[in-house]
Amino acid sequence: MPKITIERPHEWANQSNYINIYIDGEKVGAVAYADTMNFEITPGKHIVVTAKMKSIKSKPLEVDLSNNEDKIIRISTCKFWVLLPLAFTMILAIIFLILFLVLHFEYYILMVLFIALPIPLYKATFGRKNNLKLKQVD
Numbered sequence: 001m002p003k004i005t006i007e008r009p010h011e012w013a014n015q016s017n018y019i020n021i022y023i024d025g026e027k028v029g030a031v032a033y034a035d036t037m038n039f040e041i042t043p044g045k046h047i048v049v050t051a052k053m054k055s056i057k058s059k060p061l062e063v064d065l066s067n068n069e070d071k072i073i074r075i076s077t078c079k080f081w082v083l084l085p086l087a088f089t090m091i092l093a094i095i096f097l098i099l100f101l102v103l104h105f106e107y108y109i110l111m112v113l114f115i116a117l118p119i120p121l122y123k124a125t126f127g128r129k130n131n132l133k134l135k136q137v138d
Contacts, residue, residue, distance in 0.1 A: 002065040003040045004048070007074045007137070010034045019075060019132065022050045031075065043068050050134075058132035072137040088118045 006021055008031045018030035023039060024046050031037050048063045063071050 001040045002043055002068045003038050003070050004063060004065070005070065005072045006031050006037045006039070007072060008033065008035055009074065009076070011077050023048050041065055056131045057129045058134045059129055061134040061136065063136065074135050074137050076133045076135065077131060088122070092118065 004023070008019060010033075015033050018032055020030045021028050021037070021039070023041060028039050029037050043065050045062060045064050045066065048061055050057060050060050058075070061073065063073070065071065
């Protein structure tokens with residue numbers, strides 16, 4: 001019977017909590033930090049392995065075990081998850097700086113909200129499925 005090995009290597013940004021592993025929509029276990037787990041699976045294609053950590057997910061990865069070969073899947077954190085919201089925050093900060101200097105816009109609370117809000121908003125919406133990556137290792 002073929003098996004899927006899930007590796008969760010040491011990463012600075014991927015240290016907290018267990019990551020739940022789902023194969024074909026069914027929870028089969030949870031991988032700890034810097035740990036490896038093996039799961040015996042029936043041969044065939046599986047719309048496989050979605051990892052969850054609170055509300056953070058990875059995109060599903062399809063694994064073909066038709067040849068009775070073992071497969072290794074590595075979980076990693078998107079290394080640049082902070083760049084997109086940071087870039088957006090910087091653009092907003094520049095816009096508000098221009099508004100403040102040129103137009104004397106003085107709504108400081110509004111400025112702080114627009115500068116602080118993008119990062120958690122991005123992580124709770126668009127970035128929710130991009131924080132964890134699943135990659136099949138050859």
